[in-house]
Every structure is written in C-alpha cells, then in structure tokens.
Amino acid sequence: MEAQDHALEAERRGHGAGLWRKGDAGSTAVDVGGAGGFGGRIMLKRLIVPLAALLLSSCSLLGEDADPALWVVKDEDTTIYLFGTIHVLKPGMNWFDEGIREAFDASDEVVLEIARPDPNAIAALTAQLGTRGGPPFAPEVDAAARDLGMPEGAIDKQEPWLAAITLNQLAVTKAGYCNAQGVEAALSDAAEDAGKPVKALESARGQLMLFDGLPGAAQSAMLDATVKALPGTKARLDRFVAAWAKGDAESVGAEMNRTAQAAPEVAEALITRRNARFADWVAARMDQPGTVFFAVGAGHLAGRGSVQDLLGEKGLTVERVVY
Structure with a gap:
C-alpha cells in the first residue's frame, strides 16, 4: 500500500499527473510529461492500492465523519504530533477537526514528506525518468490498460514502475477516490492560511528516484502485482480508508505487512529505509524546543x-492521543 501511496504521494503533490489524463470531451490521451500530477509526495501514497495516491478526478460527493489516529512524543520543552496521512479520499470526509485540528493549531510548524512541487517541473522529471523504448509488456498489462481506458500500446511507453502507478491511478479514480481530497493538500492549505512554516523531509525528485532506482526485477514484480490486484482495487481501498478513518492502526498495519510480504524489495526501499530516516529526524528534532505537526x-x-517502533528503540515514549 505505502509503496504506491508514495508514488501517489509524489503524485499527490503533483507527480504523475501529466502521465495519463482524459481529454475535455471524455477522450483519453497519453501525456507522458504533461502537467498535472501525482500529487507531490509520492507517495510513496500501490503495488496494491493504498500506496496509491496519484492525481485523481471524477469523485462523487458524500459526507462522513472520520477520526484518524494521532500520536505524540514529548519532553519538557518539545512536543511532536505524529499523524498518518492518506493521499486519496472521497469528497466530504470530515477528518480535519477535533483532536487533529487541535494538535495542528497548537503546532509551531508543519512537517510533510514533501512540499508542494511545481507541476510542470514534476511532469518533465517524470517524463525523463519514466519513459522507455523497450519491448511491449505482457499482453495482460496492455489488456488491463485498455480496460481502464488507455489506447492500445500506450502503457508500453512507460517504465514498469510508472506503468504500475498509472494503472493504479486509473483504478483508484474509477473507484471514486480523488487526489484533490488528499490529506496533505488540506494540511498544506491550512498551514499557508495560518502562516505556519512547512518543512519537507524529502524532495519530489528523491521520491521518484526511489521508484526509478528499483532493480528491473523488482519493478517488473511491482507491475505484475499491480495488474493482478486491479480487480480488487475498490474493495481494498475502501477497507484501507475505513480503517484509517476509524483510527484502526492495527488494520492499517496488517495491510502494510501484507504489502511488504508481497513485494519485499519494494517495501525495503519505500517503507523500511524511509521509516528509519523519519525516526531519526523526529529523534533529532526532540533536541529543539517547540511543537511540531509531523x-x-x-x-x-x-x-x-x-x-513509533523505531522511536521506542531510541528510548522515546510515543503515546496515542485520545480525542
């Protein structure tokens, strides 16, 4: 999940948007490198689905209250709230209130995986890293792409990692989810409105390079897993979002563990190593006073x-915030 979520996260801030889009009149067009986007933070944001969070549209409106999980680590002069985001939601889900809003309002700064990138720059970078001239993919890949509205052979112009993200993006959109409704976009807007500084842990280029740097076999495995998982996209994403909205960290964790088992090499690059870097950042930030929304x-x-596990190994106590 987090694997594609990252891809999506990169997208969420503006990454993959221009790779594939629908024309104004409902026609489809391959636009490798066009403006638009995977949203900005890859997310990294799915082999399977919740990692998915690319630029999405065609969302249906509904209303639903959500109370996602929130944690805190603190000492005498430093408080860091830890909040898990999701890169695609359906319009009308009310999550930015109560305890989440209180923690955000109390914070001096906001820390995200990646700051909002220039969509045009992201599109150009994606075109640079994500296009190829190799042989066509297996027939089932092109069939999946056609089923999702892409012209025959269009998917073959993309690197395997990008093809996986593109197919997942289209499937997530078809399921009724919208990248524009993602959590990071709302946090960025709120920080800007409140005049809070926003710091980025990573760059858009760095996130895309996580995918591009995967060995060929790992990329192919990612694409194969994505194609096989497409029929269950809506059910999996519904399940993941429902768990997130209820603050059910155990179910979210179970999904992440399944994803890691299905693609260990991808999970190592997109989740395990980055978890270590994020934990190091939080631990180091505890040496400075202030309140942070991470x-x-x-x-x-x-x-x-x-x-949280890694912070515990460093001797820091992480507590779940009850609200």
Whole structure:
C-alpha cells in the first residue's frame, strides 16, 4: 500500500499527473510529461492500492465523519504530533477537526514528506525518468490498460514502475477516490492560511528516484502485482480508508505487512529505509524546543518497524492521543 501511496504521494503533490489524463470531451490521451500530477509526495501514497495516491478526478460527493489516529512524543520543552496521512479520499470526509485540528493549531510548524512541487517541473522529471523504448509488456498489462481506458500500446511507453502507478491511478479514480481530497493538500492549505512554516523531509525528485532506482526485477514484480490486484482495487481501498478513518492502526498495519510480504524489495526501499530516516529526524528534532505537526503516509506509522517502533528503540515514549 505505502509503496504506491508514495508514488501517489509524489503524485499527490503533483507527480504523475501529466502521465495519463482524459481529454475535455471524455477522450483519453497519453501525456507522458504533461502537467498535472501525482500529487507531490509520492507517495510513496500501490503495488496494491493504498500506496496509491496519484492525481485523481471524477469523485462523487458524500459526507462522513472520520477520526484518524494521532500520536505524540514529548519532553519538557518539545512536543511532536505524529499523524498518518492518506493521499486519496472521497469528497466530504470530515477528518480535519477535533483532536487533529487541535494538535495542528497548537503546532509551531508543519512537517510533510514533501512540499508542494511545481507541476510542470514534476511532469518533465517524470517524463525523463519514466519513459522507455523497450519491448511491449505482457499482453495482460496492455489488456488491463485498455480496460481502464488507455489506447492500445500506450502503457508500453512507460517504465514498469510508472506503468504500475498509472494503472493504479486509473483504478483508484474509477473507484471514486480523488487526489484533490488528499490529506496533505488540506494540511498544506491550512498551514499557508495560518502562516505556519512547512518543512519537507524529502524532495519530489528523491521520491521518484526511489521508484526509478528499483532493480528491473523488482519493478517488473511491482507491475505484475499491480495488474493482478486491479480487480480488487475498490474493495481494498475502501477497507484501507475505513480503517484509517476509524483510527484502526492495527488494520492499517496488517495491510502494510501484507504489502511488504508481497513485494519485499519494494517495501525495503519505500517503507523500511524511509521509516528509519523519519525516526531519526523526529529523534533529532526532540533536541529543539517547540511543537511540531509531523505528517507522513499512514503506512509509516503502522505495522512492524513503524516510526513509533523505531522511536521506542531510541528510548522515546510515543503515546496515542485520545480525542
């Protein structure tokens, strides 16, 4: 999940948007490198689905209250709230209130995986890293792409990692989820409105390089797993979002563990190593006074080897915030 979520996160801030889009009149067009976007933070934001969080549209409106999980680590002069984000939601889900809003309002600064990137720059970078001239993918890959509205052969112009993200993006959109409704976008807007500084843990280029740097076999495995998982996209994403909305960290963690088992090499690059870097950042930040709202993909705060687990190994106490 977090794997594609990252891809999506990168997208969420503006990454993959221009790779594939629908024309104004409902026609489809391959636009590798066009403006738009995977949203900005890869997310990293799915082999399977919740990692998915690319630029999405065609969302249906509904209303639903959500109370996602929130944690805190603090000492005498430093408080850091840990919040797990999700890169795609359906319009109308009310999560930015109560305890989440109180923690955000009390914070001096906001820390996200990646700051809002320039969509045009992201599109150009994605085109640079994500296009290829190799042989066509297996027939089932092209069939899946056609089923999701892409012209025959269009998917073959993309690197395997990007093809996986593109297919997942289209499937997530078809399921009724919208990247524009993602948590990071709301946090960025709120920080800007409140005049709070926003710090980025990573760059858009760095997140895309996580995918591009995967060995060929790992990329192919990612694409194969994505194609096989497409029929169950809506059910999995519904399940993941429902768990997140209820603050059910155990279920989110179980999904992350399943994803890691299905693609260990991808999980190592996109989750495990980054969890270690995020935990190091939090531990170092505890040496400075102030209150921080630290928001990263929900998959980093769930499952074995989560950021909380690693902070505990460093002697820091992480507590769940009850609200």
